[in-house]
Amino acid sequence: MYSKAVFCLSFFIGLLMGCIQLSAQTTIKGVVSDGRGELIIGANVLLDGTYDGASSDVEGRFSFVTVESGAQQLMVSYIGYEDFRMAIDLTGKELEVNIQLKEIINELEAVVITAGSFEASDERKSVILKPLDIAMTAGATADIAGALNTLPGTQTVGETGQLFVRGGSANETRTFIDGMFVQNPYNSTTANLPSRNRFSPFLFKGTMFSTGGYSAEYGQALSSALILNTQDLAPQTLTSISLMSVGAGLSKTKRWKKSSLSLSGNYSNLAPYTSIIPQNIKWDKPFQGVQGQLVFRQETSETGIFKVYADLSSNWFAMQAPHNEDVTQLSKLKLNNNNFYFNTSYREVLNDRWSIFSGLAYTKNVDEVEQGFSFDEDEQSVQARVSLRNHVSDRFKVKFGGEYLFNDFEERFVSSNEEPFSLQLQDHYAAAFVEADFYVSNKLVLRAGERVEYSSLLEDYNTALRLSVAYQTSEYAQFSFAAGQFYQNPDKEFFRYGNEFDFERADHYILNYQWAKDQRVLRVEGYYKDYKRLVKFSPDFSELPNHSGDGYARGIDLFFRDRKTFKNIDYWLSYSFLDTERDYRDFPEAATPFFASAHNFSLVYKQWLPKLNSAIGLTYSHGSPRPYNDPNDVAFNSRRTRSFNDLSFNASYLTNLWGNFTVVYISVNNVLGFNNSFGRRFSANPDGEGVFRSTPIRPPAKRFLFVGCFISIGQKYNNAKQSVEDL
Amino acid sequence: MKKWIIFSLFLLTGMSLQAQNAKYVKAMQGQIEKMNAAKSFDDYQSAANGFERIAMAEKEEWLPLYYHAYCHILMANYRMQTKPEDIDGLLDKAQTSLDQIRKMSSNNSEAFALQAYVYQARIWAAPQSRGAEYTPLCYEACAKAMAMDPNNPRPSLIQGQHTFYTPTFWGGGPEAALPFLQKAAGQYASFQAKDELHPNWGASQNQSLLDKAIAATDKSSEGAAAEGAEKAKQN
Numbered sequence: 018m019y020s021k022a023v024f025c026l027s028f029f030i031g032l033l034m035g036c037i038q039l040s041a042q043t044t045i046k047g048v049v050s051d052g053r054g055e056l057i058i059g060a061n062v063l064l065d066g067t068y069d070g071a072s073s074d075v076e077g078r079f080s081f082v083t084v085e086s087g088a089q090q091l092m093v094s095y096i097g098y099e100d101f102r103m104a105i106d107l108t109g110k111e112l113e114v115n116i117q118l119k120e121i122i123n124e125l126e127a128v129v130i131t132a133g134s135f136e137a138s139d140e141r142k143s144v145i146l147k148p149l150d151i152a153m154t155a156g157a158t159a160d161i162a163g164a165l166n167t168l169p170g171t172q173t174v175g176e177t178g179q180l181f182v183r184g185g186s187a188n189e190t191r192t193f194i195d196g197m198f199v200q201n202p203y204n205s206t207t208a209n210l211p212s213r214n215r216f217s218p219f220l221f222k223g224t225m226f227s228t229g230g231y232s233a234e235y236g237q238a239l240s241s242a243l244i245l246n247t248q249d250l251a252p253q254t255l256t257s258i259s260l261m262s263v264g265a266g267l268s269k270t271k272r273w274k275k276s277s278l279s280l281s282g283n284y285s286n287l288a289p290y291t292s293i294i295p296q297n298i299k300w301d302k303p304f305q306g307v308q309g310q311l312v313f314r315q316e317t318s319e320t321g322i323f324k325v326y327a328d329l330s331s332n333w334f335a336m337q338a339p340h341n342e343d344v345t346q347l348s349k350l351k352l353n354n355n356n357f358y359f360n361t362s363y364r365e366v367l368n369d370r371w372s373i374f375s376g377l378a379y380t381k382n383v384d385e386v387e388q389g390f391s392f393d394e395d396e397q398s399v400q401a402r403v404s405l406r407n408h409v410s411d412r413f414k415v416k417f418g419g420e421y422l423f424n425d426f427e428e429r430f431v432s433s434n435e436e437p438f439s440l441q442l443q444d445h446y447a448a449a450f451v452e453a454d455f456y457v458s459n460k461l462v463l464r465a466g467e468r469v470e471y472s473s474l475l476e477d478y479n480t481a482l483r484l485s486v487a488y489q490t491s492e493y494a495q496f497s498f499a500a501g502q503f504y505q506n507p508d509k510e511f512f513r514y515g516n517e518f519d520f521e522r523a524d525h526y527i528l529n530y531q532w533a534k535d536q537r538v539l540r541v542e543g544y545y546k547d548y549k550r551l552v553k554f555s556p557d558f559s560e561l562p563n564h565s566g567d568g569y570a571r572g573i574d575l576f577f578r579d580r581k582t583f584k585n586i587d588y589w590l591s592y593s594f595l596d597t598e599r600d601y602r603d604f605p606e607a608a609t610p611f612f613a614s615a616h617n618f619s620l621v622y623k624q625w626l627p628k629l630n631s632a633i634g635l636t637y638s639h640g641s642p643r644p645y646n647d648p649n650d651v652a653f654n655s656r657r658t659r660s661f662n663d664l665s666f667n668a669s670y671l672t673n674l675w676g677n678f679t680v681v682y683i684s685v686n687n688v689l690g691f692n693n694s695f696g697r698r699f700s701a702n703p704d705g706e707g708v709f710r711s712t713p714i715r716p717p718a719k720r721f722l723f724v725g726c727f728i729s730i731g732q733k734y735n736n737a738k739q740s741v742e743d744l
Numbered sequence: 745m746k747k748w749i750i751f752s753l754f755l756l757t758g759m760s761l762q763a764q765n766a767k768y769v770k771a772m773q774g775q776i777e778k779m780n781a782a783k784s785f786d787d788y789q790s791a792a793n794g795f796e797r798i799a800m801a802e803k804e805e806w807l808p809l810y811y812h813a814y815c816h817i818l819m820a821n822y823r824m825q826t827k828p829e830d831i832d833g834l835l836d837k838a839q840t841s842l843d844q845i846r847k848m849s850s851n852n853s854e855a856f857a858l859q860a861y862v863y864q865a866r867i868w869a870a871p872q873s874r875g876a877e878y879t880p881l882c883y884e885a886c887a888k889a890m891a892m893d894p895n896n897p898r899p900s901l902i903q904g905q906h907t908f909y910t911p912t913f914w915g916g917g918p919e920a921a922l923p924f925l926q927k928a929a930g931q932y933a934s935f936q937a938k939d940e941l942h943p944n945w946g947a948s949q950n951q952s953l954l955d956k957a958i959a960a961t962d963k964s965s966e967g968a969a970a971e972g973a974e975k976a977k978q979n
Contacts, residue, residue: 059786059789059790060793061796063797066801067797068767068771068797068801072789072793075786096833096834096836096837147872147873149873252876252877627911630913
């Protein structure tokens with residue numbers, strides 16, 4: 018019994034001793050810094066599983082005392098850095114550990130390659146534009162191309178309404194929606210009537226406008242890629258009505274928990290408008306159009322979404338237009354257009370490493386033009402695409418994929434006094450690409466991509482290499498460089514005359530500097546573009562169409578945007594200098610093409626008037642004279658258009674109509690009434706005296722006035738779709 | 745003898761458990777004091793780090809996570825004027841803690857109120873473009889928090905605060921915020937925290953917003969102001 022008591026006592030004493038022994042204190046101290054030796058303030062240093070620890074102070078130092086002993090885990094953490102763990106042995110002796118934390122490479126934080134690209138998005142901090150900027154730029158009347166024309170690198174070509182980038186023709190800019198190629202991004206027009214983009218800017222949550230050096234993911238564009246990403250789930254159930262000076266629309270959106278469906282219809286008719294506002298052209302039947310749209314979204318998981326977008330539209334008009342043979346004679350020209358566009362895509366994050374994107378698209382477009390002759394164009398295409406992205410590590414990412422596109426094109430020309438012709442083309446186009454991003458640090462990223470394309474029409478394939486690098490020189494400044502090879506099939510019209518063609522090619526070299534701080538952005542970009550293998554022929558076909566054409570474009574683009582200096586005011590300035598010549602098509606020598614102007618300047622100004630619930634905007638655009646050819650002259654392309662000037666104004670007023678959120682919008686182009694002219698159009702053949710008669714090319718009207726009222730029924734106040742300051 | 749040993753062991757574990765609990769309470773009190781006395785970003789960082797250390801040792805407790813998240817929201821607020829690009833990183837930290845709480849229990853009213861606060865704070869990073877996305881999320885979380893505990897004043901405060909700073913046109917502004925702030929004031933008056941470790945913040949924040957809201961309403965319309973003031977008095 019006694020011995021048991023002794024045992025018991027010694028047991029307790031032993032326990033107590035143990036406790037005392039455990040209470041021996043150890044001091045742990047040190048300094049926390051990052052890989053580049055910068056001190057980290059506020060890092061959490063702790064012994065895992067205990068309360069013991071400290072924060073690093075303003076000098077990166079920490080120090081704490083612990084009563085723990087033996088083997089322990091020291092852990093250090095700080096925002097933006099990987100957790101640091103280290104085994105330590107606590108013996109009561111002071112321990113000094115200096116810790117270096119490793120930066121987490123975060124795509125949203127890391128340097129972004131900006132060479133050649135303008136991104137509009139709400140997600141990244143590096144963006145220059147927000148999606149709404151596109152919708153609300155004065156002069157653009159909510160046209161994507163119109164808004165992007167206020168960015169540097171674009172040339173104003175008023176008679177087309179399309180995007181011309183860095184000395185490239187309109188066809189050298191390709192539009193992609195959710196990764197899928199868009200066959201007919203613009204409304205069909207003819208006779209120098211400017212067209213509009215078919216797609217409303219409100220469909221998209223992100224826009225990437227590349228003026229060169231774009232990713233290997235995309236192809237078939239010599240100059241520029243316009244990459245549009247559609248909105249995800251509609252935020253709420255809503256009915257909207259739009260009443261405009263040029264038509265009306267109705268849209269109904271239903272939101273379920275994980276899916277949404279929108280149906281909308283639009284009718285446009287310019288007849289009432291053209292009867293009030295004086296026109297430069299005589300309309301027989303002003304522009305009319307109907308459009309139906311379906312947008313469906315289904316969230317397939319937390320990270321996956323399935324999208325369907327379908328758009329069916331029909332447009333027609335008739336006007337007095339110059340005759341091709343003698344442009345001083347006018348006769349009735351009729352155009353009918355029917356277009357169907359269908360795009361479905363699915364994206365999903367498969368696991369920590371893999372994500373997948375796939376898409377399927379179909380387009381059919383039919384144009385019928387009549388003016389004594391009849392000219393029909395019927396084109397359809399199907400495209401399928403799959404790409405995979407592998408997040409190998411935070412520093413290394415690989416994307417690869419493939420696409421297939423079948424294009425079926427047919428045109429027929431029938432005339433009583435001219436030789437009829439028809440053309441049928443079919444192209445099976447396939448491409449594969451791989452692109453890797455390597456983040457050396459958050460400040461330095463390298464990208465290398467390769468694209469291989471095959472076209473059955475050309476019976477040929479090409480491989481294009483694209484490289485870019487971005488380096489952040491300070492917190493606010495960075496340089497990017499991009500170089501790459503870009504290929505495109507020749508325009509279909511050339512196949513009327515021959516088929517000995519090859520992929521047309523352009524090589525891009527771009528150096529970009531960007532400074533961005535506190536809502537101010539400055540960009541300077543220099544580029545050189547080398548064109549090869551362009552289609553070339555002589556006007557009399559003594560030289561058969563071939564691919565011996567070439568050319569160059571070089572220039573400097575400047576951009577400055579400031580949202581900071583003046584309260585409620587946002588403005589940007591763009592200036593582009595362009596020097597370009599090419600020897601292609603029927604050019605007798607290397608010359609500057611008609612769509613290239615040396616100097617382009619835009620000033621975009623937006624001001625929000627909070628007390629009036631209104632926003633106003635002004636855009637001034639200037640384009641220096643462009644060359645055009647007068648066949649009566651000996652010298653080629655020796656004539657110059659007048660310089661282009663435009664001052665546009667818009668205003669929007671937000672109010673409530675019967676308790677429903679309503680925007681009243683007005684926009685006027687060419688407020689000051691500049692007398693713009695885009696050169697002259699010449700008759701195809703000389704008259705009796707050997708003179709090619711001509712007629713000036715003018716905008717359809719001196720000014721364009723647009724008034725609209727957009728009512729959102731069921732939009733609750735507190736479910737604000739956007740803050741007013743956006744407008 | 746065996747019984748003795750078992751008894752003493754039992755006693756020992758009991759004592760040590762109690763000691764453990766006392767240690768936890770003391771550590772939490774220390775950090776809460778630190779947090780309440782914080783006057784700078786770095787002070788809150790230091791308090792947040794303390795809560796994080798406790799949270800990592802006490803995997804069953806939600807309060808250290810709660811305060812860790814709360815400190816990060818306040819830290820984000822400091823960055824609103826100076827470095828808005830840091831806000832998301834701070835709120836991601838807060839969100840991680842809130843996600844952990846949600847795994848412990850799915851009907852924690854305080855955690856949902858804080859969740860609403862995080863959504864509100866997301867807007868600070870880009871007020872012009874994020875209102876659309878986060879306003880409904882904020883109100884939804886407020887509603888959930890209110891439903892889980894109708895006596896909790898913090899969801900009313902956060903909803904009131906959000907409404908207060910939402911442009912008048914979108915149904916926000918001082919006048920619209922008044923009912924929420926008044927409701928919160930009433931709830932604060934009778935609110936008793938479960939113990940000294942449980943959330944008990946916001947009464948003075950609510951009062952100062954309420955005063956501002958009443959003053960602003962006063963200016964805009966006499967009648968509504970009188971009514972508002974009366975309501976405030978009633979509360």
